[in-house]
Amino acid sequence: MGEAAVIWGRLTSAFLLNCKLFGLTLLFALPLGLVIAFGSMSRFAPLRGAVKTFVWIIRGTPLMLQIIVIFLGPGLLGFKTPWPSNSSGRMMAAVVAFVINYACYFSEIYRGGIESVPKGQTEAGQVLGMTKSQIFFKVTLLQVIKRILPPMGNEIITLVKDTSLANVISNKEIIMMAKEYSAKGLIWPLFSTAIFFLVFVGVLTVLFGWAEKKLDYFR
Template identity: 70%
Template sequence: MQAVFLRLTEAFLVNNVRLFVLTLVFAIPLGLLISMGSMSRVKPLAWLIKTFVWIIRGTPLMLQILIIYFGPGLMEMAFHWPRGSAGRMVAAVVAFALNYACYFSEIYRGGIQGIPPGQKEAGEVLGMTRGQIFFKVTLLQLVKRILPPMGNEIITLVKDTALANYISVIDVIMTAKEYTSAGLIWPLFATAIYFLAFVGILTLLFGWAEKKLSYFK
């Protein structure tokens, strides 16, 4: 039993948690860039980015993972993912980062557009630059507005990491399924506990952060 727990823990930490962390590292700043592009005054650029976001949000993440991983080989492209587990993980990170960046971009856009324009105008009257207005006036209010929906998406990401096993990334669920073929059911329940514990920790962290930012009410 101890050996099974060790394998499950290793699979969860090495693949599920690593995929979760890497996705956030790339998707959070990329989502902000995408949101800025979708609000661009350059209409063709804004239309192109909005179309891309619509496609990503309108198709299943599982399908995107499969296309991104198998696509280069099936289309006989010069580019290929690295061989073995490293290549599968890189492809999964790319797919997850693009998917969640598009969802984050809509959250960013709603948060930015929800801030009263009078505050920006007041900053301009005071002689502040656009950068100063964004970082000193808009950003903190933006964080307060987007924290609840971002928290929901990030918690969903924890569970979505299991989709990476469709390209044979050996995550905790795939590891648990190996033991079901041997007649063991408890590894599946143990897997649920890993996800519940991780989600519980994130829920507490987001609740604490919302209380810290409550002074903007």
């Protein structure tokens, strides 16, 4: 029991890294995704083309590859690496990679939600003398939130599980910790990681279900 308690405690501590990566990714990727979405809808063709190309590259390549390139790329190209040499440097690189990746996915969800709102509502707001910002925040935004909530929820739940990819640059998250114990002949820590992810995903599923019901009045 003593050894099992110690292992469980270490798994819990390792999962905090997954949670930290999850929280930081959402904190920065959600607003950045909106900025990218506006760039992809820009009337300035060169900007729109550049943003769409960048999004295509990020969405078309594996997140694991992006993590490795962002962490090792500067050094391999002969530049001074921007990441500290300790564990915080590996964590910073993982956060940057996750933020860029998920911001691009979120941007497409934002763009689809914004473009799905009937243009007649924007025109009606203009007739009433509302500014573009007033129309966006008072007419468009809440409808966009309702429309994007299911796909956004799917991406956020995927993010929970993708945090395990951080171990590709030796971030000691929960699966990496469990693999170390499995190498010592203990299999149960590896399967126990499922409990952490299932509970986390279960809580998010309940929250998104509650939020969708709260926004039912937009149907």
